[in-house]
Each structure stands twice: as structure tokens, then as C-alpha cells.
Amino acid sequence: MTKVAPIDQRKADHIKINLEHDVRSALTTGLEKYRFIHEALPELDLNRIDTTQQLFGKKNKFPHSHQLHDRRNSGGRDHQPAAC
Secondary structure, eight states: OOOOOHHHHHHHHHHHHHSSSSSOOOOOOOOGGGOOOOOOOTOGGGGOOOOOEEEEEEEEEEHHHHHHHHHHTTOOOOOOOOOO
């Protein structure tokens, strides 16, 4: 059985490959055909939005998108990056 590298090493390898090689795909989503006008909602209190959903008879309250962004893209870990 092939030994799998630890997740930290795999992440580092992934970043290195993307920085050193052209890994772009010839496939596109088609979204390059469109331009969207950004219209922020600064007056909106995101904490007042009810994100409760019911699925299979069970109620779930999902985190707001701004709370998800605060977790960082860390592969699911709750660490904070070192200060620059």
C-alpha cells in the first residue's frame, strides 16, 4: 500500500506545484462572458437573517456566509495564520 504524505506536506506540495507550473485548464465555466455589477448591502444586519432550514423533519441553523469566511481556508482546521 502506498504511504500518503501528511496533510501539511500535501498542502505545501499543492501550493508549490501551482506556483511553479502552468496548471490552467482549457475548460471554462462560461462565466467569463458575463460582467456582474457589485452592489454591496452595508446597511444589512447579517446577524438578523434567519438561516434556519428544515430537512427531513429536523431544523438546522446554518452559519452566515460572513462567519464561514472568518474560519479561513485552512482545510477545516481552526488555526489562525501567523501575523505578517
